Each structure stands twice: as structure tokens, then as C-alpha cells.
Amino acid sequence: MKPEINQAKMATTQPTPTTELLIQADGTILTHNLTSAMADMLSAINPADQSMKQRSRALQRKDRP
Amino acid sequence: MILIESNETSILTKPRPLVARERARAARAALADCRLCAHNCSVDRLAGEQGRCHAGAEARIFAAQAEVGDELELLPTFAIALSGCDLRCSFCITGAESWNPRAGELLSAEIIAAKAAAAITDGARTVMILGGEPTIHLPVALEIVAALPETARLVWKTNAHGSAQARELLDGLFDVWLADYKFGNDDCAERLAVISQYQQIVRENLLWANEHSELIVRHLLMPGHMKCCWEPIARWLATALPGVKVSLRSGFWPAWKSANHPELCRPLSATESDRAWSIARDYGLNLIP
Numbered sequence: 310m311k312p313e314i315n316q317a318k319m320a321t322t323q324p325t326p327t328t329e330l331l332i333q334a335d336g337t338i339l340t341h342n343l344t345s346a347m348a349d350m351l352s353a354i355n356p357a358d359q360s361m362k363q364r365s366r367a368l369q370r371k372d373r374p
Numbered sequence: 375m376i377l378i379e380s381n382e383t384s385i386l387t388k389p390r391p392l393v394a395r396e397r398a399r400a401a402r403a404a405l406a407d408c409r410l411c412a413h414n415c416s417v418d419r420l421a422g423e424q425g426r427c428h429a430g431a432e433a434r435i436f437a438a439q440a441e442v443g444d445e446l447e448l449l450p451t452f453a454i455a456l457s458g459c460d461l462r463c464s465f466c467i468t469g470a471e472s473w474n475p476r477a478g479e480l481l482s483a484e485i486i487a488a489k490a491a492a493a494i495t496d497g498a499r500t501v502m503i504l505g506g507e508p509t510i511h512l513p514v515a516l517e518i519v520a521a522l523p524e525t526a527r528l529v530w531k532t533n534a535h536g537s538a539q540a541r542e543l544l545d546g547l548f549d550v551w552l553a554d555y556k557f558g559n560d561d562c563a564e565r566l567a568v569i570s571q572y573q574q575i576v577r578e579n580l581l582w583a584n585e586h587s588e589l590i591v592r593h594l595l596m597p598g599h600m601k602c603c604w605e606p607i608a609r610w611l612a613t614a615l616p617g618v619k620v621s622l623r624s625g626f627w628p629a630w631k632s633a634n635h636p637e638l639c640r641p642l643s644a645t646e647s648d649r650a651w652s653i654a655r656d657y658g659l660n661l662i663p
Contacts, residue, residue: 326439331627333641339625341467343443345450360663364442367449367499 384546384586391520397543398516405431410540411460411509412575427460429475433511434458436471436478438486440493444502445590445621446663448529448550451500452493454486454518459506461533462568463556465596465638469630472506481514487521494526502552504531509540519547530587534579535569541582551583552590552621558606562599566635577614584615590662592621595650598637605653612657620659622650 328347331339338351343364352358352365386393404410405419415425422430437455444451455468458475471477490501501522508515509532519528530548534555555576557563563572583589593607611620624647632638642650654661 327437328443331641337641339627339641340443341627342437342439342453343441344439345442348442363446363663364449367442367446 386546390524390547391522394516394520394547397547398513398520401516401543402431402513404539404543405513409537410512411507412535412537412571413460414537427458427475427507427510429458429510431513433481433514434476434478435481435486436468436506438489440496440498445552445592445619448500448502448552450493450498451502451529452490452498453502453504453531454490456481456503456505456508456511456515458510459533460510460535461507464566464631464634465626465629467627467629468506475506475510483514483517484521487518490518490526491523494523500527500529500550502529502531503548505533507533507535509533509536512540512543516543516547532579534576534583535572536579541579541586545586548587550588550590552592553580553583555580555591555593555607555611556603558599558603562603566596566638577610580615584618588619589615590619590621591615592623594623594626595642595646596626596638597640597642597646600646600649600653604650608653608657608659611659616658617660619662620654621662622654624650 326344326346327342328344329341333339340347340351348361348365352361355361408415408417408419408425411427413426417423417425419425419429419431424430434457435455436457437453439453440450441453442449455471457471457477459472462473466472494501503515503518508530522528527550528548529550529552530544531552532554534553557566557572560570560572563569580589580591591611593604595604611618624642626642628639628641
């Protein structure tokens, strides 16, 4: 039998956007599922990180039209 | 389905949503004798039998959100992660969901596609379907494609362990294949992911993907695996797929069951990272950020 899908639940209980961080002893931060908000924050913490800056900018198009 | 073969990609002769819907039906029927991945279990998933991935006929989703952690040219991407996988990588960063196809929520393709479409309207450049491993949930993955706008740029994020049958069902539907090449030899593949004939299968998939779509080959650098894994992969890519886009990922995270393997109990060292990039340069690989 095909399982029943609670469409209202699907629409409302999806997990909120989440990023996981692993902060290493040397200060290096590894990320997984990097979201816009976290990219913005990490870029602000370390403006010299060009890769993070690019990722932050990628989302700025989305979040700040 | 009639396909027109161009020099680089397969071009559909009918609208993508229509093709995807037809193939979703074919993929669902194929679950009765499941050979979607290279394990070729031949179990009847429609009747409740389980193969190596333990997945049933329905798919579940454990994440769906806009992300910026993947390759820059794909960003922002709306990433749809399906539970379950046909591999058993000890170091899987989503091991709890990837090893358990019943993790997360039952998936409504229409609702997820609507969320993806909304993300595109908000500026997402691509929609990425991933896992776990999406190949084992091909029916629902194709149902999502059928419900997406035809103009959406689609990324198939895969472990490159699919079967010829799966590739045929996917042909021409995704703009980009983002495919892992995880291990540089069969011994490491067997030991770390419980998989056999890995080299043959992954290479077959990569060569096919390169002929039928845009291809980005991703390799997660593993501590202690420069010589046995990354170097042979780099050599093969330089020879068999010269110029292919290669994404070298240095953020190894000793997650899930990494502790079962002493060399995987730590992140990548700076020395190893430098060595990996040196190997890439030596082979003239086309690295992308």
C-alpha cells in the first residue's frame, strides 16, 4: 500500500536551513550544508577568506535583490 | 524516447517535463526488478523486498534548502537531499540519513518542486538532486524533474555507481552531472565503502556522463589517501577525461564511522592539502573552485 503523505505537514515542518560547523584546534572552520546566512557570517569573521566571500556574494543576489 | 546526439550532450526531442514523467513511470516499474545501481540486486522493491540500499518504493527527504557550499558555478543551488544510499562510506558526513532510507519525511514531488521553483524565483541558479544517492530513488527524482520549470538548470549529484539502465533513464534530463570519484583503487573502495569493482563502474559512469551532459568530477581528499587514491584518480582523469572540470574538496570531516579507520580520524593536514594541489597541477587538471 502506498504510504499516505501529509501534505500540510510537508509544507510546514521541513527543517529550517541548517549549516553544520567543525571548528578545528588551529581555528580552521569546516562547513557542511553552507547556507547564505552562515556564509555571510563566516565571511564577516574572516574577510581574507576569498572563497567564503565569493559564496557569500552568490547568495546576496538571492537574499538582497 | 528518441534522442538526438550532439557533440557534447543529449538533446530531448520532447519537453523535459513530459519526458521526465514518462521515464518516472518506467523507473517506478523498474523497481520490480531493481537494477538501478551497479549492485544489480534484482529485488522487487514494489513488493517490499530490500536490496543493498534497503530502500523501499517510496523516497524520503532529509534536507531541502538553498546552499552555497558547492562548486561556485552552480551557486546558489537549491539542494534536495534524498535519504538512503547504495554505498556504505565509513566517513559519510550524512551517514545517519544516507545509511537509512527511512530517515526524514516522505517526499511529495510536487511540494518539493514548488519549493525549488520558489528558490529559483528568488535567485537560485540551479536545482541539485542528491542523497544519500538519488539513483536509488530514480522514480521520485524524475517526478521532481517533471514538476520543475523546464528552464530550471538541473544538477545530478551522484556517487557515479549507477547502472546502464539508470543512465538511460537520466539521459538528457540533467544539465550537469556532479559526480564523485571517491577512491583510487578497489581495495580502498572495498575497505571504506563495502563496494567491489569500483574503478570499472565509476569510470564507466564518468565517461558516459562526459559524453551526455556537462560533467564536474568531485574528489573528497581523505587523510592518508594521497598516494593510493588521489594520485591514481588524477592520473586517470588527465588521461581519460582531459580538460574535464575537477572539484577538489579538502574539507574532510572525520564523521560517522571514520573512527573505524585510524587514518580517517583526523582532518586533512596542510601538508596533504598542498601535496594534493601539487599533484593536480602536475597532471594539468582543470580545477574549479
